[in-house]
Amino acid sequence: MESIFTGSIHNKNNRTQADLILMVLASQSVRAVIDTGPDGSYNILVPDDDVFKARQQLEKYASENKADPRSPPHVPTEIFFSPTAVALAFCLAAIHYIITTRGLHQQAILNFGSSSYYLSQGQSFRAVTALFLHSNTEHLIGNMAGLLVLAGPLLRVTGYGQGLLLLLAAGTAGNLISESFGRDLRLSIGASTAVMAAAGLLGARRMTIGAESGHSVFPKLKGLAPFAAAATLTAMFSHGDNTDVSAHLFGFLAGTGIGLCYYPLSAPLSGPVIGRISFGIVLGILCSAVIQGVLTLLPG
Numbered sequence: 001m002e003s004i005f006t007g008s009i010h011n012k013n014n015r016t017q018a019d020l021i022l023m024v025l026a027s028q029s030v031r032a033v034i035d036t037g038p039d040g041s042y043n044i045l046v047p048d049d050d051v052f053k054a055r056q057q058l059e060k061y062a063s064e065n066k067a068d069p070r071s072p073p074h075v076p077t078e079i080f081f082s083p084t085a086v087a088l089a090f091c092l093a094a095i096h097y098i099i100t101t102r103g104l105h106q107q108a109i110l111n112f113g114s115s116s117y118y119l120s121q122g123q124s125f126r127a128v129t130a131l132f133l134h135s136n137t138e139h140l141i142g143n144m145a146g147l148l149v150l151a152g153p154l155l156r157v158t159g160y161g162q163g164l165l166l167l168l169a170a171g172t173a174g175n176l177i178s179e180s181f182g183r184d185l186r187l188s189i190g191a192s193t194a195v196m197a198a199a200g201l202l203g204a205r206r207m208t209i210g211a212e213s214g215h216s217v218f219p220k221l222k223g224l225a226p227f228a229a230a231a232t233l234t235a236m237f238s239h240g241d242n243t244d245v246s247a248h249l250f251g252f253l254a255g256t257g258i259g260l261c262y263y264p265l266s267a268p269l270s271g272p273v274i275g276r277i278s279f280g281i282v283l284g285i286l287c288s289a290v291i292q293g294v295l296t297l298l299p300g
Contacts, residue, residue, distance in 0.1 A: 001033070002051045003043040004058070018044060021058060028057045084160040085152035089144040092191060095132050096140050109133055112293055113187030114247070116179035123296055125289035127175040128168070133189035146195035154198045157205065158266075161275030164282045170197030170258050174251030181246070193247045197255035204259025209266075 005021055018034075021044055025032045030050050036042040046054045099108045114130035134140040155163035171194030178188070262269075 001045040001047055003035075003045055004032075004051065004054055005044040006041065008041050018042070024058060024061050025054055028053070030054045030057065082148075082152035082155040082160070084155045084164065085147050088151065088164075089147050092132060092134065092140060092144060092147075096134050096137075099133075109135075109187055109189055111297055113189045114175045114179055115185055115187045116181070117185045119176065119179050123293075124176075125292040125296070127172045127179070128285065128289040129293055130175055130187075130189045131168075131171050131191050131194050134191070135189065139190060143191040143195055147191065147198070150195055150198040150202065154202050154205075158201075159270060159272075159275045159278070161278030161280075161282070162266075162269060163201075165278040166201055166255075166258060166262060167194050167198055168282055168285060170194070170201060170255035171251055173197075173254035173258070174247050177250040177254065178247035188247055193251035196248045196251035197258075200252040200255025200257075201259040204256050205263050208260060208263040 005018060007018055022032055022034075025046065030046060030053060032044055032046050032054070034042050035045055099105050112126060112129035112133060114126045118126055134143065151163070151167060154167065157163075158166065171191070174193040174197055175188070178193075
């Protein structure tokens, strides 16, 4: 008899490999025995007439079950949860609850909703404040879900401060671009534009610093597909009065464009210090928008 495998009973990998060899040989009706030495070593022996068949079957098994050398990318589950996104979603809910329970809902939409007419009159704050208003509970819930699904990963991978600043910039830009095509009093509200912007930002990040995809730009464009699909579903389930479909589209395009400019240069703009500065800028923009709105509405 001839040995086709030598190992040690003290080596776990050897024992696993030996068990696999014995299983393969048994499935091919090749008789095999184990000869164990006093030092813990062992040999798998097969009859001389079956050595060729045994080696052939083992090689065939190895070629058919060759492991993929590329390990699958590790995607931590916590990347889909962001405390900042949760806080943002509950902030939207709190605003909606306060203005509706106090009978200020329609007045808030009139005073802070986005409109091409009012924007042309210099009331640019409306492009910001409109992102925090919703027509009804269904509209609100749809956008809260969209923020958790799309803004959450964005804030995790970009940084809470940088992510919020990008989200606010792209959402505001989406409203401004959309309203620039009209000159009417129609008011639009909702965080859907920011949700779509988050999808565009995630897609841009995938296109610029994601996995290699060749020299052509077209394979990289495929990186936008899952985010565009998620954003489209969000837009479908977040309709309500005073919603603007064109703002959704321009929010996505604005997010993509801003992301393509930001992410290739994001290395020096990362870190907790820049995050805190970015968060401060976001708070400054929001406070300025609210103050400007209040001052605009004051008589005289």
